Amino acid sequence: xxxxxxxxxxxxxxxxxxxxxxxxxxxxxxxxxxxxxxxxxxxxxxxxxxxxxxxxxxxxxxxxxxxxxxxxxxxxxxxxxxxxxxxxxxxxxxxxxxxxxxxxxxxxxxxxxxxxxxxxxxxxxxxxxxxxxxxxxxxxxxxxxxxxxxxxxxxxxxxxxxxxxxxxxxxxxxxxxxxxxxxxxxxxxxxxxxxxxxxxxxxxxxxxxxxxxxxxxxxxxxxxxxxxxxxxxxxx
Amino acid sequence: xxxxxxxxxxxxxxxxxxxxxxxxxxxxxxxxxxxxxxxxxxxxxxxxxxxxxxxxxxxxxxxxxxxxxxxxxxxxxxxxxxxxxxxxxxxxxxxxxxxxxxxxxxxxxxxxxxxxxxxxxxxxxxxxxxxxxxxxxxxxxxxxxxxxxxxxxxxxxxxxxxxxxxxxxxxxxxxxxxxxxxxxxxxxxxxxxxxxx
Numbered sequence: 446x447x448x449x450x451x452x453x454x455x456x457x458x459x460x461x462x463x464x465x466x467x468x469x470x471x472x473x474x475x476x477x478x479x480x481x482x483x484x485x486x487x488x489x490x491x492x493x494x495x496x497x498x499x500x501x502x503x504x505x506x507x508x509x510x511x512x513x514x515x516x517x518x519x520x521x522x523x524x525x526x527x528x529x530x531x532x533x534x535x536x537x538x539x540x541x542x543x544x545x546x547x548x549x550x551x552x553x554x555x556x557x558x559x560x561x562x563x564x565x566x567x568x569x570x571x572x573x574x575x576x577x578x579x580x581x582x583x584x585x586x587x588x589x590x591x592x593x594x595x596x597x598x599x600x601x602x603x604x605x606x607x608x609x610x611x612x613x614x615x616x617x618x619x620x621x622x623x624x625x626x627x628x629x630x631x632x633x634x635x636x637x638x639x640x641x642x643x644x645x646x647x648x649x650x651x652x653x654x655x656x657x658x659x660x661x662x663x664x665x666x667x668x669x670x671x672x673x674x675x676x677x678x679x680x681x
Numbered sequence: 682x683x684x685x686x687x688x689x690x691x692x693x694x695x696x697x698x699x700x701x702x703x704x705x706x707x708x709x710x711x712x713x714x715x716x717x718x719x720x721x722x723x724x725x726x727x728x729x730x731x732x733x734x735x736x737x738x739x740x741x742x743x744x745x746x747x748x749x750x751x752x753x754x755x756x757x758x759x760x761x762x763x764x765x766x767x768x769x770x771x772x773x774x775x776x777x778x779x780x781x782x783x784x785x786x787x788x789x790x791x792x793x794x795x796x797x798x799x800x801x802x803x804x805x806x807x808x809x810x811x812x813x814x815x816x817x818x819x820x821x822x823x824x825x826x827x828x829x830x831x832x833x834x835x836x837x838x839x840x841x842x843x844x845x846x847x848x849x850x851x852x853x854x855x856x857x858x859x860x861x862x863x864x865x866x867x868x869x870x871x872x873x874x875x876x877x878x
Contacts, residue, residue, distance in 0.1 A: 457875040459868050460749075460786055461794025461831035478791070489751060489793065491786040491871050506875065508789030510696065538696035538758040575707075575756040 454496045458488045458504055477512075478504025507604045511536045511637035513572035520595065520635030521580065523563045531559060533567070536602070536637045539577045543567060547581035549589035557582075557594070564595040564641060566633050595633055598643030599650050605638045607661050612636070619660035622672035623653055632657075648679050689776065690765040691784040696758035709755035713743040713762045715777050721769040738774045745778045745798060745827035745837035751791040760790060771817035772800040778827045778837070783867055787874060795867055796836055798827035799859035801852045803842065808852055810859050824849070826856035830864040 452464040464486045467473060475481070478490035479502055488494070492506025511519070513535065521533035521541060531543040543565065548557045559565065567580035582592040611617045611634045616624075623630065630644035630653050642653045652675045660668045696709060703710070715738045719726045726732075731739070742764075750760070762781050766773060778798035786795055802812035802820035809816050817823065822842025828835045844852070 457872045459795055459871055460792035461829060463831070489791040490789055491795075491875070492789065493875060506787070506789045510788065538755055539698050574754065 452486065452494060452496075452502055454494050454502070456494055457492070458494050459491050460489050462488045464488060464494070464502075474499070474501040476501050476503025478506075505606055505609070507606045509536070509602075509604050509638060510538070511605055513537050513541070513569050513578040513637075515569055515572050517569050517636045518592075519567060519569060519580070519637040520600070520633060520639040520641055521565050521567055521637075522600075523559055523561050523565065526559070526561060531565075533565065533580060535578065535580070535635075536639065537578060541567075541569075541578040541580050543580040543582065547583060548593060549583050549587065559594060564598075564600060566592050566595055566635065566641070568592060591633075595641045595643070598631075598641050599654050601640040601642065601654055601658055603638050603640060603658070603661065605636060608634050608636055608638045608640065611640065611657075618663075618665035618668040619656055619672065622660075622669045623656055626672050626676045627653060627656075652676060652679055688767045689780055690767060691780055692763040692765075693760070693784045693788045694763075695760035696755035696790070697761075699757055699759045705757060707756050708752035709750075709757070710759045711743060711747055711750055711752060711762070712759060713739050713746065713764070713777075713781060715739045715742060715764045715766065715773075717766045717769055717773075721766050738777060741774050741825070741837060741839060742777050742781055745796055746781055746785065748834070748836040749782060749792050749794055749796045749829055750785060751793060754791050760785070769814065771802070771812040771814045772825075774798070774825055774839075775800040775811070775827070779863055779867060783870065786871060794829035794831045794834075795864060795871075796827050796829055797860045797863040797867055798825065798837070799856045799863060800825040801855050801859075803844075803848070803852070808848070808855055810855050824852045824856055826853065826860065828857065828860050830861055 467484050478488055479486055480489050488504055490504045490506055492504045495503050495505055519535045521535040523531050524534050525532035529545055533541045533543045535541045545556050551557055565582060567582050569578055570581045571579040584590045627649060630649055633641040640657060642650055644650045656672050656675055660671060715735055716731060717726055717735060762784060764777055775798040778796055782796035786792060801824045802809045802817050803822040804816055804819050822844055825839040826835060827837035
């Protein structure tokens, strides 16, 4: 593999591909999917090479399995209820643990009323490679700020790449189109590829779910058309 | 994944937690299971259990891939790869290895490099690269080689039959050439899959 002076940002890369030499001076920050080998940077995942504004290189592919990382927001499904914590399925290699006290205003006497099968929007607080990930339904200051149980609504499972796109700024075309045509709905996106949609009526929820699922590979113009058609069909 | 006329169906699960019965391991476990569909061979096969041949092929595929996958990134977890061969040809194990590494790379599991595999059959003194089922049926000797082309490392080498020094050297070189060609096709596939999404 030829070594390039500049890493091919925006190109598809494969495992084992040598990207560039390590700079002789200064820092080069490497994110997921990259490793250093001797004096060069090489990829260990297949996907597209990205570069953040701060100059960090990373590789992202369309994967369905979520590898937990600290400070990421995820949507989990409660699978077991113990005395001190909940077992939550976040679509990762291991089931995550959510302590009963990791909710705003929770005490030993005042526990959250969550049952098996409930959805929670939580933040990953610990994600060691060989331990179960730990979640919390509060932000760093102890306030709930959007975390907690997600009541009613519908859950869509997608891949982590699409979830990241939905959370990016400027807003994804499908969310902008839904805001324009559908108006009353709420959506929570977990970086583990799970998307929760809710709205006052079932028809709206179904439209939103359909739109989000089908718009993954569409351009903005196609998305706009799709959403307006879905809303028209529902109203007729 | 299709290789000319030999389609295969691949499923990859994981990394997911190991069974409670399995002991603790610092490195993740990679498990490969290759199965021939009943309609895959000329004679109808039995579908309910893996035959000895299929178990052999599974072990070969697993050994070829273990070196390429970064198993230390998923300790205590399992990655299970299942392959269903819809139409059996001559070099089933070689195609299985290449397709498995494609599936693992596509799923986003961290690897040192893609693995491509190739086999050579010796039929009546002639070396045939990537034999068909008829050719491999009449072979005197065979070589199966799986390698990681970018880092130039061989992950699996199976030689059956009698090989002299010179003919084995020729066969191995043929295999390496074949692997390099397969590798470029595999990369094209991954690129198309990434770009079309």
